[in-house]
Amino acid sequence: MRNLFSLLWKYQFFIIFLILETFSLILLFNNYSYHRSLYFNTASDFTGKFYSVYGNIENYFSLKNENRQLLEENALLKNKLSLARVYTDSLLSDTNSSYYYIPAHVISNSVNKRNNLILIDKGRVDSVKTEMGVVSSTGIAGIVIGVSDHYAVVMSMLHRNSRISGRVMKNGQLVNIIWKGRDYTQGEVTDIPTHFTLSKGDTIITSGNSLIFPPGILIGTIESNQQSNNQELGHATLNFSTDFNRLEYVYIIKNREKEEQEKLLKETGDE
Amino acid sequence: MNNIYLKNIIRFILLVLLQVLVLNNMNLMGYMNPYVYILFILLLPADISGVLLLLLAFLTGITIDFFGNTLGLNAAATVLMAFTRPKVLNLFFKNIEFGQNEEPGIAKMGFGKFLRYVFILVLIHHTALFFLEVFSFQEFRDTVYRIIISSVFSTFIIMILVLLFGKRKQ
Numbered sequence: 542m543r544n545l546f547s548l549l550w551k552y553q554f555f556i557i558f559l560i561l562e563t564f565s566l567i568l569l570f571n572n573y574s575y576h577r578s579l580y581f582n583t584a585s586d587f588t589g590k591f592y593s594v595y596g597n598i599e600n601y602f603s604l605k606n607e608n609r610q611l612l613e614e615n616a617l618l619k620n621k622l623s624l625a626r627v628y629t630d631s632l633l634s635d636t637n638s639s640y641y642y643i644p645a646h647v648i649s650n651s652v653n654k655r656n657n658l659i660l661i662d663k664g665r666v667d668s669v670k671t672e673m674g675v676v677s678s679t680g681i682a683g684i685v686i687g688v689s690d691h692y693a694v695v696m697s698m699l700h701r702n703s704r705i706s707g708r709v710m711k712n713g714q715l716v717n718i719i720w721k722g723r724d725y726t727q728g729e730v731t732d733i734p735t736h737f738t739l740s741k742g743d744t745i746i747t748s749g750n751s752l753i754f755p756p757g758i759l760i761g762t763i764e765s766n767q768q769s770n771n772q773e774l775g776h777a778t779l780n781f782s783t784d785f786n787r788l789e790y791v792y793i794i795k796n797r798e799k800e801e802q803e804k805l806l807k808e809t810g811d812e
Numbered sequence: 813m814n815n816i817y818l819k820n821i822i823r824f825i826l827l828v829l830l831q832v833l834v835l836n837n838m839n840l841m842g843y844m845n846p847y848v849y850i851l852f853i854l855l856l857p858a859d860i861s862g863v864l865l866l867l868l869a870f871l872t873g874i875t876i877d878f879f880g881n882t883l884g885l886n887a888a889a890t891v892l893m894a895f896t897r898p899k900v901l902n903l904f905f906k907n908i909e910f911g912q913n914e915e916p917g918i919a920k921m922g923f924g925k926f927l928r929y930v931f932i933l934v935l936i937h938h939t940a941l942f943f944l945e946v947f948s949f950q951e952f953r954d955t956v957y958r959i960i961i962s963s964v965f966s967t968f969i970i971m972i973l974v975l976l977f978g979k980r981k982q
Contacts, residue, residue, distance in 0.1 A: 553862070553863055554862035554863060554866070554895075554898075557862070557863050557866050557867070558866055558891065558895045561866055561867070561869075561870045561887075561891045562888060562891050562892060562895075564870075564884075564887075565870070565873070565874075565884045565885075565887035565888035565891060566884060566888055567884070568877075568883045568884030568887070569882075569883065569884030569885050569887075569888055569944060570884075571883070571884075572882065572883050572884060572885075573947060588878065588879055588881075591879070592879075595833050649836075649837070650837075651836060651837065653838075653843065653844065653845050654845060654945065655942075655945045655946045656882070656945060658880070658881050658882075660881075687881070694881050701946070701947070721951070722946070722951055722954055723843075723954060
């Protein structure tokens with residue numbers, strides 16, 4: 542026993558190293574599974590407050606840009622409103638009415654990591670929950686993975702776990718959109734069926750299959766298409782419609798009927 | 813005696829703030845991601861006990877992780893770097909005698925040797941960090957590219973900080 546202790550003492554440096562390294566890696570791997578990351582993360586009011594105090598100062602420098610973006614968005618909404626007046630037929634009314642938008646302000650955000658996260662200033666008290674979609678005024682932004690009372694952590698589209706179900710607008714085909722790192726303006730469209738090819742400029746929108754995003758939200762446009770030479774599903778590069786580096790104001794999407802939809806899917810899936 | 817604790821506590825706070833508030837929000841060329849907070853570990857006295865060195869490395873890493881919501885990532889990389897620090901000092905800078913509580917620095921080691929010391933440890937830290945972050949070898953070339961670019965940039969910023977705030981050679 543005494544020998545054991547003296548041995549442990551002799552190699553204390555190495556043993557402490559192993560303990561700390563293992564502990565860090567366990568924490569890390571819990572973070573890396575998407576589903577476990579929903580439980581293991583440090584979303585807290587403390588970090589939220591910390592960043593927002595700093596962000597308040599920083600915000601003054603981007604007011605001009607923000608104003609322009611809000612104006613653009615206003616214009617877009619006004620256009621939609623005028624269209625809505627034309628089609629007052631109840632058959633053509635908005636079918637996405639189960640979705641509700643909560644505006645939020647981005648407190649911190651990054652684009653240069655392999656896994657980027659966005660911190661926003663709405664949390665549990667604003668009825669934000671995990672697995673809610675987040676969009677910007679120009680397109681898709683991410684999914685909420687952690688919530689504290691007043692803040693939430695959003696897994697940006699620029700994350701290795703992010704995989705969004707999309708639809709090619711011109712023909713309604715389903716594809717998946719991921720981010721392969723490198724350029725924050727470009728994502729990758731995968732699982733393109735071989736029987737059709739995408740061409741430059743084709744629009745990709747959300748499919749609505751995930752129940753997180755309503756269908757029809759802009760994801761991006763095709764930049765170039767890589768032909769698959771064998772029977773595999775094709776890939777293509779896409780330009781995100783959202784400028785992740787300029788993200789300031791976002792909307793959290795609350796699907797009022799998500800629970801009901803999920804329950805129904807689960808019940809029928811179990812049979 | 814108190815002086816060294818106070819100095820290191822202040823250094824810790826300033827470097828964490830610099831990392832979290834400024835450098836983590838920096839976007840240069842989309843790829844570059846400088847991690848400068850490890851300067852705190854690099855400047856700890858050369859004769860610090862190994863266990864304390866590891867514990868401080870873990871504390872530093874986990875603090876950065878806490879703010880970046882990357883629990884474990886920076887901690888793992890910084891602990892690994894701290895583990896190799898005594899070996900790097902022994903292997904490459906054997907002939908330098910460090911006194912009690914003396915820090916590695918330009919004044920002690922000279923510019924060239926200190927630069928080498930910083931770059932080797934930054935490279936170890938960044939290699940672990942970027943590979944753990946990507947967590948696959950599929951994007952190998954991309955990751956290596958990011959490691960090299962960021963290591964050079966981190967070393968550059970560290971050297972500027974040391975030159976600005978460090979002690980000069982007598």
